[in-house]
Amino acid sequence: MKMSTGNLIGIVGGLLLIIGTMLPWISVSTESLNVDVNGLTMGANLIGIPLIIFGVIGLIMCVIGGKGPGIVGIVFGVLAVLLAMFGLILVTWIAELAGYGGVEDVVTTGFGTYICIIGAIMLIVGSVMVLGQKKEPAVTQTPAPMPPTQ
Numbered sequence: 001m002k003m004s005t006g007n008l009i010g011i012v013g014g015l016l017l018i019i020g021t022m023l024p025w026i027s028v029s030t031e032s033l034n035v036d037v038n039g040l041t042m043g044a045n046l047i048g049i050p051l052i053i054f055g056v057i058g059l060i061m062c063v064i065g066g067k068g069p070g071i072v073g074i075v076f077g078v079l080a081v082l083l084a085m086f087g088l089i090l091v092t093w094i095a096e097l098a099g100y101g102g103v104e105d106v107v108t109t110g111f112g113t114y115i116c117i118i119g120a121i122m123l124i125v126g127s128v129m130v131l132g133q134k135k136e137p138a139v140t141q142t143p144a145p146m147p148p149t150q
Contacts, residue, residue, distance in 0.1 A: 010062025010073060010126025016119025017055030017080055021048040023112030026091045030106075039087065039112055047087045051116055054080040058123040065130045073127030080120035088113045 003011075021039035028035045040048035054076045061073035091109045 004065070004129070006126050006129025006132075007062050007065060008126070009122050010130060011059055013077070013119045013122025013124075013126055014055040014059025014062065016115055017058070017084075017123060018052050018119075020084075020112045020115030020119055021051045021055075023115055024110030025087060025112045026094060027108045027110050028106070029108075036110060038110075039116065047083060047090075051080055051083055054083070055119065055123070058127065062123070062126050062130050067131060070127050070131030073130065074124055077120050077124035077127055080123060081117060084113065084116040084120055088117070 023038060024036040025039045026037045028037075038048070039051060058073045058076040058080065061069035061076070088109065091107075091113060094107060
């Protein structure tokens with residue numbers, strides 16, 4: 001099976017989505033400790049686990065190709081973008097709450113959040129490209145013609 005550009009973009013997007021959940025989403029620095037929280041442990045696994053599931057399903061749909069899998073890939077890519085954006089908003093909200101306490105804490109958004117958003121967008125782009133792709137027909141061999149009879 002030959003991989004098209006759409007297949008490859010979707011596969012890379014799905015992999016970035018999976019990897020991004022394991023990278024730091026939020027970093028908290030105080031005088032006494034530094035803590036990084038990844039997407040898997042953030043929100044009691046309500047963000048990381050679904051993002052991994054969306055990434056795996058979208059990746060598989062991009063490998064399969066065609067109209068139906070392309071639509072499913074788009075749907076899961078959009079869900080992943082929405083969930084990753086919710087995670088980004090949640091991290092920003094936590095950072096603002098920490099600032100109101102008057103404590104000398106530094107709360108920053110980790111790069112895992114952005115990797116997930118980029119991966120989800122790539123998954124959508126790859127799925128759209130796969131959507132217009134035609135499946136290759138199965139190659140059948142025709143039998144050789146009969147030799148002329150005398």
